[in-house]
Amino acid sequence: MIMKKITSLLAVSVLAGTITLGAYKLFLEEKNYHIITEDSNASTFTTSNTPVSFRGAGINEVDFTSAAENTVNAVVHVKNVSIDQEQNRVLQFFYGQSVSAKPQVGTGSGVIISEDGYIVTNNHVIDNATQLQVTLNNNKTYVAELVGTDPNTDIALLKIDAKKKLPYLAFGDSNSVKVGEWVLAVGNPFNLTSTVTAGIISAKARNLDMSNKSQSFIQTDAAVNPGNSGGALVNTNGDLIGVNTAITSRTGSYVGYSFAVPSNIAKKVVDDIIEYGNVLDGILGISTPKVNSRYAVENGLNEIDGVYIEDVTEDSGAFEAGLQSGDIIKKTDEVEIHKLADLNGYLSSKRPGDTIQIAINRDDEEIIKPVILKERQTIIIEGLGLEVKNLNDKDRKKFKTKNGVKIIGVPELYRMYNLEGKVLIAVGKKEIKNVYDAKNLFSSIGRYGYTSITMVNEKGERERLIFQ
CATH class of the missing domain: 2.30.42.10 (PDZ domain)
Structure with missing residues (x-):
């Protein structure tokens, strides 16, 4: 009897509490709710005032094994044998150039880009070579022929005759790579066999001011050391998106920065060398103020998002298209232009006769001009x-x-x-x-x-x- 009374009392208390809470929520509590729809494109929802993603953690698992396996077999070791003729000129005059000639051996890397043995590397890897040797990842060594070079982009093309089909890497589209994207650097640092390191794209269109205005590098934090020059920078699909070229370091070894020639530029250089024997530059025909010069700073040109045209060369493609001094280039085809290195990098992948669509800002109005690039004069x-x-x-x-x-x-x-x-x-x-x-x-x-x-x-x- 007592238990029944306790149970009844408890039930009445719970019911009363529920009714009271419900009445408060319905009539008294200030409404603060959010409607969540079934929109599959929504990436965040809001609780209180803080945006929260419901996509979960970032990339929990990145598998580099397939890309690495394909790349190491297409990356080669390049040995450059040259003669350093530091001779006394009087002795050289009397006894010939062989006096005190010292063989010098330099090493680097290269990337096989066709099954018949074409290899892309850096110009500085093979510079002044009297003999070139290429060693594949299976330790087979071949004498390489120098097909052509382009010091301007630091790209060189070699050829070996292996008598069989070779593993190779396909060129990817370096214009489509994104900052933050995972990449692998593969080469032969310190005379080691093929070595794979991983990193991300740190920046694009990086200008190192190496007395060469036309360069435009991909910057990564993948470890690159002496001997890596000429090696491959690939994405997780195993596509070649760059040729590793340089590091910035006080010690001569990797300290967090490495740079690669974009694949679109390297491919264009290689194709030109094979087809024409020369690298054909598509020239726009403009001049720009020097960055950080007094003139640029005083006139606010350093703060411009885009490329400011200071002058237009007569009879150039830019001249014939109607580009003018004071125009600001904002876009070329589908590539956004924020600085000169962006523009030069894109133009380096073009040839004379190519037509590009240039979007300019003129008096706060956007104008699109088709420009036919001309041959370098x-x-x-x-x-x-x-x-x-x-x-x-x-x-x-x-x-x-x-x-x-x-x-x-x-x-x-x-x-x-x-x-x-x-x-x-x-x-x-x-x-x-x-x-x-x-x-x-x-x-x-x-x-x-x-x-x-x-x-x-x-x-x-x-x-x-x-x-x-």
Whole structure:
């Protein structure tokens, strides 16, 4: 009897409490609720005032094994044997170039990009080589032929004859890589066999100010050390998105920064070398103010999001498309342009004759201009620093020559020779037809080698100089 009374009392108490709480929630409590729909695209919901994602943790598991396995077999060890001729010039004159010649061995990496043995590497890996050897991941060694180089992008192309199909990497689209994306760096650091390191894309279109305005690197935090140069930077699919090139370090070893030539640039250089024997640059035809110069700072040009056009070259693609001084380039095709390295990086993947759509800001109005890129007319010869340009009809008539390049810029070191304004027609016994011939012929001269150059002055007289 007593238990029944207690049970009844407890039930009445619970019911009363429930009714009281319900009445409070219904009539008295301030409404503070959120409607959650079944929208599958929603990525966050809100509790109180703090956004919270319901997607869970980030990438819990990243599998690099497949990409690594495919990459290590396509990355090779490159050995560069060169002769360092640090000889006494008097002894060299009397006894020949063999006196005190010391063989020097440099090493780096390369990436097989076709089953028939084409290999991409860095120009600085094979520079001045008298012999090139390539060792595959299976320890087989081959003598490599140098097909061509482009010091401007630090890319070189080699070829080996393996008598069989080789594993290779396909080029990926470096324009589509994103900051924060996982990548693998594969190479041969410190003369080790193929080594794989992982990191993320730290930045794109990085300009290292290496006396080369046209460079535009991918920056990663994957460990890259001496010997990695020329190796592969791949995404998790195993696609080649860059050629590892440089590190920034006070010690000479990796300290957190490494840089790679984007695959779109490397592929364009390789294709040009194979098809044309030269790298054909698609020139836009604009000049921009120097970054951080007093003029740029005082006029607020450093704060512009985009590329400010200071001047437009006459008869260039930009000139014919109607680009003007003061325009700000914001986009090329589908690539957003925030700084000069973005623009130069994209242009480095284009050829003369290509048409690109350029979006500019002019007086706060967005205008899209189709621009046909033109062939490069001037070039600076690597090593000598001479600036030369292709001849026009007026030059050919004046100097009485069909071929050659006109010297339009001379560094201080060579000004005593009165070279400026003359036409360079031959290096050694090889004739020069255009600026690409000049670049290739001078780049083939060894660091300590000698060569003769033949020029024509305004009187049509030939002059010859010996250069070292």
